Amino acid sequence: xxxxxxxxxxxxxxxxxxxxxxxxxxxxxxxxxxxxxxxxxxxxxxxxxxxxxxxxxxxxxxxxxxxxxxxxxxxxxxxxxxxxxxxxxxxxxxxxxxxxxxxxxxxxxxxxxxxxxxxxxxxxxxxxxxxxxxxxxxxxxxxxxxxxxxxxxxxxxxxxxxxxxxxxxxxxxxxxxxxxxxxxxxxxxxxxxxxxxxxxxxxxxxxxxxxxxxxxxxxxxxxxxxxxxxxxxxxxxxxxxxxxxxxxxxxxxxxxxxxxxxxxxxxxxxxxxxxxxxxxxxxxxxxxxxxxxxxxxxxxxxxxxxxxxxxxxxxxxxxxxxxxxxxxxxxxxxxxxxxxxxxxxxxxxxxxxxxxxxxxxxxxxxxxxxxxxxxxxxxxxxxxxxxxxxxxxxxxxxxxxxxxxxxxxxxxxxxxxxxxxxxxxxxxxxxxxxxxxxxxxxxxxxxxxxxxxxxxxxxx
Numbered sequence: 001x002x003x004x005x006x007x008x009x010x011x012x013x014x015x016x017x018x019x020x021x022x023x024x025x026x027x028x029x030x031x032x033x034x035x036x037x038x039x040x041x042x043x044x045x046x047x048x049x050x051x052x053x054x055x056x057x058x059x060x061x062x063x064x065x066x067x068x069x070x071x072x073x074x075x076x077x078x079x080x081x082x083x084x085x086x087x088x089x090x091x092x093x094x095x096x097x098x099x100x101x102x103x104x105x106x107x108x109x110x111x112x113x114x115x116x117x118x119x120x121x122x123x124x125x126x127x128x129x130x131x132x133x134x135x136x137x138x139x140x141x142x143x144x145x146x147x148x149x150x151x152x153x154x155x156x157x158x159x160x161x162x163x164x165x166x167x168x169x170x171x172x173x174x175x176x177x178x179x180x181x182x183x184x185x186x187x188x189x190x191x192x193x194x195x196x197x198x199x200x201x202x203x204x205x206x207x208x209x210x211x212x213x214x215x216x217x218x219x220x221x222x223x224x225x226x227x228x229x230x231x232x233x234x235x236x237x238x239x240x241x242x243x244x245x246x247x248x249x250x251x252x253x254x255x256x257x258x259x260x261x262x263x264x265x266x267x268x269x270x271x272x273x274x275x276x277x278x279x280x281x282x283x284x285x286x287x288x289x290x291x292x293x294x295x296x297x298x299x300x301x302x303x304x305x306x307x308x309x310x311x312x313x314x315x316x317x318x319x320x321x322x323x324x325x326x327x328x329x330x331x332x333x334x335x336x337x338x339x340x341x342x343x344x345x346x347x348x349x350x351x352x353x354x355x356x357x358x359x360x361x362x363x364x365x366x367x368x369x370x371x372x373x374x375x376x377x378x379x380x381x382x383x384x385x386x387x388x389x390x391x392x393x394x395x396x397x398x399x400x401x402x403x404x405x406x407x408x409x410x411x412x413x414x415x416x417x418x419x420x421x422x423x424x425x426x427x428x429x430x431x432x433x434x435x436x437x438x439x440x441x442x443x444x445x446x447x448x449x450x451x452x453x454x455x456x457x458x459x460x
Contacts, residue, residue: 123350124156138171154185166195184417185407187275210394214341230328238297
């Protein structure tokens with residue numbers, strides 16, 4: 001499936017050609033008007049022979065204010081100023097990065113959803129359907145991105161037939177360059193990394209994703225003793241766990257879930273997530289998704305967990321808890337979800353993507369200095385990003401660990417690309433963010449900025 005650039009609101013050269021053309025035409029018209037008025041300003045009339053014989057000489061005299069006659073002098077000054085402003089605006093429009101639409105139209109979203117239904121095997125694929133992402137259709141697939149400053153942050157891999165995925169990203173990179181944008185893809189799978197590198201792109205591992213096979217999951221045996229204890233503790237305290245598909249949720253229960261969501265968000269300034277989260281668009285029940293509900297002994301809804309369904313798989317999206325809850329409640333809800341998935345023949349359940357999780361789980365590699373520096377930076381970032389806590393939670397379910405990569409264009413620009421990804425994910429603010437039409441790029445400061453740059457180099 002292919003959608004032309006004009007259909008997405010961007011001209012072939014990456015700029016709104018109608019506005020650009022009208023601005024240029026306006027500048028030319030004003031220049032001509034100035035030359036028409038110049039002879040009158042020098043004592044003649046707008047139809048003077050100066051217009052055809054010596055327009056340049058007349059205009060030069062008018063600009064230098066030689067013997068101007070009112071009221072033409074005022075009109076000449078206004079026309080000259082307007083022509084200069086319009087000309088400068090045209091030149092800036094040609095030189096600045098192209099604007100990108102914010103979010104996508106309903107037809108584009110529907111087209112992207114159809115591609116996810118057909119080819120969305122990757123666990124991150126359903127998350128490209130966030131309404132705040134923009135879609136680029138090429139090579140039979142779709143690339144989802146968000147523009148921050150001059151950087152297009154791509155969400156995972158393009159969704160396309162397997163052999164067409166690298167080509168779809170390559171086409172997007174080429175289109176982005178014509179628009180004056182830089183590109184970084186966050187959360188790319190290992191399947192396509194080698195082809196990306198052959199295309200001239202670079203890739204560095206930036207984390208791991210925990211994926212569980214429900215058919216192999218069990219609560220029997222000593223290795224899962226603590227997990228089993230969590231499940232029993234929740235049950236002994238009288239909490240009720242329930243699994244429902246979205247189509248089974250009525251209006252009353254949906255109102256309860258909405259109230260819990262509002263209560264959960266009330267204490268948070270912003271929501272995190274971009275590549276593997278629906279972000280602020282998490283509300284609203286989807287018929288095919290799996291919802292896990294936890295009620296207190298008094299019957300009050302205290303926790304909701306949602307797994308997005310796609311092509312016979314499940315991907316964890318949200319984990320919401322409010323009020324007092326027993327330790328191990330999240331573990332118990334995941335266990336119940338895995339039991340339901342096994343009963344339904346679900347092939348795999350993706351739990352979480354842990355940024356830099358490979359460094360936390362296996363420890364840093366390299367010489368003593370490199371390992372020591374990596375550990376120091378991990379400690380620096382631990383409080384802000386909760387990396388170790390997420391890894392340890394995932395490990396309880398004996399998952400398979402899948403590497404995830406950051407794909408970028410040049411080593412020199414790596415730190416800037418990491419900052420843009422952290423802004424997209426919500427970990428760093430977007431202060432003084434360049435607008436879609438172009439402006440000064442933000443330069444957020446702090447220990448996190450320095451830390452991610454060092455870890456990106458050490459984590460190769």
